[in-house]
Amino acid sequence: MSDEAQGIFDRIESEERELVFPGFDLSDAWTLGTRMRAAAETASLPIVIGITLGDARVFHTALPGSSADNDGWLERKTRVARRYGRSSYGVGQSFRAAGKDFDVDARLDPGLYAAHGGVFPLTIAGVGVVGTVGVSGLPQADDHAFVVAQLRAYLAEL
Known part of the structure; x- marks a missing residue:
């Protein structure tokens, strides 16, 4: 693995350990989702x-320029994050790191x-993964970076 690929892999693993919630419910989903939409609009x-949350989609929105294809990608990446309990980007990077x-x-x-960037697990400390948050529409590294930035900002205010 190249030094750059190793750096990306290490950063993603660090983000997955860092971005853990003390709790997360429907109210949090609405607040986080609307904040993400406002940031994306800006x-x-x-x-x-x-x-x-669990198997239920509790927030969904589409911004101008997105399409039904983005919905399909979001669902495929969400399945990866739910199945593996980690970010869709992290799963993809772990396969690439192993030469697979x-x-x-x-x-x-x-x-x-789809193990492409953009969906992150919603993890509660002491509980584990309870859901996902994600986006689709940008290159995978940018999708991932947007979600991480939004989670960091949200958690910083809790």
């Missing part, structure tokens, strides 16, 4: 935003699962 980002191709080596239907 930056004119053509994304969809989704938040799940997620679409082949995960033995999951690539029409249903």
